Amino acid sequence: MNEKIILLVEDNPSDIELTKRALAKAHIMNELVVAENGLEALEYLFGLEKNGEHPEPLPAIVLLDLKLPGVDGLEVLRKIRENPYTHRQPVVILTSSREEQDIAASYDLGVNSYIRKPVDFYQFAEAIQQLGLYWLVLNENPPSM
Structure with missing residues (x-):
């Protein structure tokens, strides 16, 4: 399977729907996996492990x-x-937080990008379109371990 999966880790149902609409508006048809909390995200990423191996590709x-x-x-x-x-x-951190300590902590932990969610849907849709273009089309993902 060569499909590039997007893992969205978001607990707000409105933001999940907004992201789905923005992806559709940008014609990004990749599979979207939603984890509604941090534990679900970790289970998705690390629950793929079977007998010490990871047969599934990462998002x-x-x-x-x-x-x-x-x-x-x-x-x-x-x-x-x-x-x-x-x-x-x-x-990519996609959050409404404007706190400098969150930005600093995210980069200290090695985040690739930190994006504040725009309040306006059209700005949000534009941000999602740019994210999709860069991360799903232009960016070369690292090789699997």
Whole structure:
């Protein structure tokens, strides 16, 4: 399978629907896997492991919200970067947080990009289109371990 999967880690149902609409508007038809909290995201990424092997490809990109119930986005990012299988996984923080400490902590943990969610749908759709173009078309993902 050569399809590039998008993993969206988002707990807000409105933002999930908004992201789906923005992807459709941008004609991005890649499979979208939604994890509604940090634990679900970790189970998706690391639950692929069977007998110490990872038969499934990682997503092309993880779109990660920071403010999640239970395991927050920074902890998800930390776990992704600590694991040899996922440490190169492209991760984009997609959040409404404007807190400098969140931005600094995200980059300290090795995030690839930090994007604030625009309030306006058309700006949000444009941001998603640009994300899709870059991460799904132009970017070369790292080789699997």
